Amino acid sequence: MTPAYPQPGVDLDNARFIIAWRERGRLVLQRCRGCGAMIFYPRTMCPGCWSPDLAWVEASGRGVVVSYALVHRPNHESFNGEVPIILAEIALAEGPMMIARIIANNPATIRTGLSVKLVSDVGRYPLPTFTT
Amino acid sequence: MGAGSSTVGITGCGHSIYLKKSDRTLFSFLAEAARDALASAGLTRDDIDGLAVCSFELPPDNAVTLGEQFGLSLSWAYLGTAGGAGPVASVANSIRAVESGQAKAVLCIAGDNYDVSGHYRLMDRFNKALINYGVPHGFGGANGLFAMIQRKHMETYGTTRAQLGRLAVDMRANARANPAALLHGAMSLDDYLDARVIADPLRLFDCVLPCQGAEAVVVTTLDRAPPGKGVRALAARERHNHPVGELTPLRGGWELFRDALYADAGMGPADMQFVQAYDDYPIMVAIQLEDLGFCPKGEVGRLFDANSFTWQGSLPVNTGGGQLSCGQSGAGGGMIGLVEAVRQLRHEGGERQIANVSRGLVSGYGMVGYGHGLSTSAIILERLP
Ligand SMILES: [Zn+2]
Numbered sequence: 001m002t003p004a005y006p007q008p009g010v011d012l013d014n015a016r017f018i019i020a021w022r023e024r025g026r027l028v029l030q031r032c033r034g035c036g037a038m039i040f041y042p043r044t045m046c047p048g049c050w051s052p053d054l055a056w057v058e059a060s061g062r063g064v065v066v067s068y069a070l071v072h073r074p075n076h077e078s079f080n081g082e083v084p085i086i087l088a089e090i091a092l093a094e095g096p097m098m099i100a101r102i103i104a105n106n107p108a109t110i111r112t113g114l115s116v117k118l119v120s121d122v123g124r125y126p127l128p129t130f131t132t
Numbered sequence: 133m134g135a136g137s138s139t140v141g142i143t144g145c146g147h148s149i150y151l152k153k154s155d156r157t158l159f160s161f162l163a164e165a166a167r168d169a170l171a172s173a174g175l176t177r178d179d180i181d182g183l184a185v186c187s188f189e190l191p192p193d194n195a196v197t198l199g200e201q202f203g204l205s206l207s208w209a210y211l212g213t214a215g216g217a218g219p220v221a222s223v224a225n226s227i228r229a230v231e232s233g234q235a236k237a238v239l240c241i242a243g244d245n246y247d248v249s250g251h252y253r254l255m256d257r258f259n260k261a262l263i264n265y266g267v268p269h270g271f272g273g274a275n276g277l278f279a280m281i282q283r284k285h286m287e288t289y290g291t292t293r294a295q296l297g298r299l300a301v302d303m304r305a306n307a308r309a310n311p312a313a314l315l316h317g318a319m320s321l322d323d324y325l326d327a328r329v330i331a332d333p334l335r336l337f338d339c340v341l342p343c344q345g346a347e348a349v350v351v352t353t354l355d356r357a358p359p360g361k362g363v364r365a366l367a368a369r370e371r372h373n374h375p376v377g378e379l380t381p382l383r384g385g386w387e388l389f390r391d392a393l394y395a396d397a398g399m400g401p402a403d404m405q406f407v408q409a410y411d412d413y414p415i416m417v418a419i420q421l422e423d424l425g426f427c428p429k430g431e432v433g434r435l436f437d438a439n440s441f442t443w444q445g446s447l448p449v450n451t452g453g454g455q456l457s458c459g460q461s462g463a464g465g466g467m468i469g470l471v472e473a474v475r476q477l478r479h480e481g482g483e484r485q486i487a488n489v490s491r492g493l494v495s496g497y498g499m500v501g502y503g504h505g506l507s508t509s510a511i512i513l514e515r516l517p
Contacts, residue, residue, distance in 0.1 A: 007257070008264040041265050041502060047377065060267075067287070068382055069279030070332035071272035075252050079270035084332065087276045088270060089380050089503070097379045099277075099503055101269040109435035112287055 005078045005126045014042040016056045025122035027059040028071060040096035048056045061118035063090040063130065066097065070107050086110055090130060133368040133462040133511075134222035135396040140230045141516070142223065143357035144350035147459045150314050150459045151344045153247045158189050159201055161243045161266050161461070165346035166202065173350035174236060174358045176231060180204055182235030182351075183406035184222040186212030186242040186463040188254055196332060198241075208235035212463065216410050216498025217370060217507035218242070219467035221348070224368035224511060226351040228393070236337035236352060246463020254462075261502035273337055274500055276411065279331040281380045281504060282415040289430035293333060296414040297324040299449065300337050300456060302441035303411070307453025309443065309484035314343055314459040337456070338413050345461030345510050348469045354516060362516035363477045365491065366491070367396035370509040372499070380504030382430075382511025386423035386495065386508050388438025394425070397512040401425040405489045406448040406476060406514070408469030412498035417449065418497050424510065443484040451476060453483055463498075469493045470511070477515040 010018050020028040030039040034051025045052045070084035079085055085104040088110070103119055104110060109132065116130040148161045161183070170176065183206050185195045195209035208229045212218030217241040246254070255273035257263060260269075271277065281340040285291050297335075301321050307313035319337065321355025327336035354362040369392060371385025376422035394400045401424060409417045418432040426447070427435040441449040452458060452472040473494045476482055496509035 003133070005270070007266045010266050014264060043262055044190040067280040069272070069276045069283065069334070070329070071270065071276045071279070072329050072331060073272055073275065074270040075256055075267060075273045075276075076270060082270070085270040085272060085276070087271050087280065087331075089280050099266060099271070099280075099379060112283070115427070127265060129269075 003115050006076050007126050010057045013044050017042050017092050020121065021128050025118065026121065027061045027128045028056045029059050029096060030054040034129045040092070060093045063092040063098070063116055065110065065112055066091050067112060067118060068102070068110055088130070090116060100127065101125065101129045103129060105114060133228055133365070133387045134392070136365040136367050137227050137231055138355055138364065140227045140351065141354045141362055142474050143354065143362055144169045144174050144175065145471045146348045147312065147471055148243065148346045150312060150461060152314060152338040152341070154344060156245065156344065157246045157489055158187065158243070161200065161245055161344055161346040162187070162241050163202065165243060165348035166239055166241055168346035169239065169350050170233050173352070174350070175350060177203065180239045181206055181238045182225050182226060182229055182238030184209040184210035184212065184238055184240040186218040186222055186466060187244050188462045189244045208238065212242070214370065214372065214499050214507035214509065215463065216412065217464035217496035217506065217509040218463060218498065220368070220470055220494055220496035220509040220511050221370045223349060223351060223470060224365065227365055227442055230351055230353065238351040239348060240351060240429030241348040242467035243347060243464035245344035246342040246343055248463050251266045257499060258418050262500070265502060266472065269290070275331040275334055277380065277500065278413045278415065279334045281382065282413065284380055285382050285415055285418070289433065291418065293322065293325060295416060295433040297321050298436050299417055299441055300324050302445060303450050303454045304449050304457050305442045306484060310458065313453040313457050314341060315457045320399050329406070334413065339464065340412055340455045340460035343459035343461055345464050347464045347467035348460050349471060349474060357516065359480050363513050364472050364516060366398070366512040366514050367393045368509070368511040369393045373506045381504060382419060383423055384419060384497065384505070384508045386420060386510060389510070390423060390425050393510055393512065404491065406451055406473070406486060406492035408450055408473045408492065409496045410466065410469065410495055411450055411454040412460065412465065412497070414456070420497065424493065424495060443481070443486050448486055450480065452488065466498055473513050475483050478514055
């Protein structure tokens with residue numbers, strides 16, 4: 001049985017991001033039409049130039065581990081059977097940084113600098129989640 | 133705040149008992165600290181016309197409704213918004229409020245009533261970004277985020293757990309001279325290194341014990357201080373959301389205001405006789421010491437190797453044991469160092485009193501956003517001659 005993970009809130013600022021992941025397993029990011037910046041997490045306006053004119057673009061789903069933690073005491077009981085949770089700061093190929101979970105059979109193989117890509121099972125994890 | 137004040141300062145300090153768990157209300161801890169601080173200042177309730185409070189659990193109450201609970205008629209009320217950086221900022225703002233005539237005497241209180249599970253609940257609803265993009269990953273609360281910061285510092289600069297452990301061990305030695313500390317047990321470097329893993333590379337003694345308690349100071353004109361008990365602020369600064377857009381930076385707002393802070397005080401880091409640094413994790417004390425000029429960025433490991441941090445040490449840090457050994461009373465963790473600083477400068481440090489101490493630095497940090505603490509603050513304090 002799939003454990004009941006805590007779910008993100010969905011609102012008009014982030015619905016495209018949440019739904020693209022939930023329904024298609026794809027990562028979408030905002031691109032500012034004012035200054036060209038790629039943005040994560042979703043905002044109502046570009047934090048760089050304050051333009052409200054933001055487009056949604058599909059990302060490659062690839063990135064590189066910048067730092068990581070092996071969490072043995074998660075914040076919610078639904079994760080207790082899956083420790084350690086591999087929590088990573090990931091530099092996405094498109095530029096933005098993201099904090100996300102990595103799924104790996106052996107957490108000891110995780111290293112800074114490792115290339116990661118989105119997991120392929122659609123609908124299991126509440127947010128874009130990566131694997132090696 | 134910028135430059136300090138020669139006429140307004142801190143004239144009293146106090147704290148409540150710290151408890152791991154009890155049925156007591158938040159108000160009862162805030163009130164206990166308030167009474168203790170008033171007595172220390174030699175003032176009564178009727179003297180207080182300003183109230184500044186920092187507390188995560190206070191909502192739906194606020195500074196004004198806390199005033200009602202305490203029966204205070206207020207001409208100035210301030211609710212801190214900067215987490216663990218808030219209490220230091222609240223004192224700087226209270227000094228300005230008294231200088232500008234908005235209040236005659238301000239009671240500054242910070243505290244919460246948490247236990248371990250309460251702390252995780254707090255982090256699960258801390259702000260929209262964490263709720264939406266951290267909590268659903270099983271991020272592990274602040275521990276998961278600061279583990280990433282510590283790993284990055286270790287891999288970037290070669291900082292070791294043994295170096296960070298020296299600080300934790302010395303702070304525990306300080307706590308053993310502080311009857312108010314919750315954690316009194318002797319701790320060796322091996323105890324620190326071999327402790328249970330919480331969020332690798334963080335282990336148990338890298339993490340604070342969430343608890344119940346409160347801290348308080350009184351800010352008023354220094355001529356009202358009991359003889360030999362006045363403490364003035366030479367300089368204070370705060371900065372929020374620096375560096376903009378980084379998730380797990382190895383630096384904070386201190387690096388932006390450090391030079392102005394020391395220029396306003398007319399002295400530098402070498403003149404500080406102690407540092408009370410915000411110690412949610414040893415790695416954050418390390419980053420504060422770098423950003424506040426005690427060593428160049430990335431060289432804190434060598435600073436740790438070359439110094440001792442007990443109250444008798446070459447660089448006394450968190451002379452009461454800090455949050456890591458006293459417990460973290462929520463937002464009270466942002467005032468525990470300030471109260472310890474005032475206590476030391478009033479020469480009321482008891483067993484752990486630094487000899488002939490006259491000035492020191494207090495640093496605040498907090499308000500975890502999407503990845504790290506967004507808020508920083510610092511104040512330089514001096515004992516009135
Ligand atoms: Zn823009």
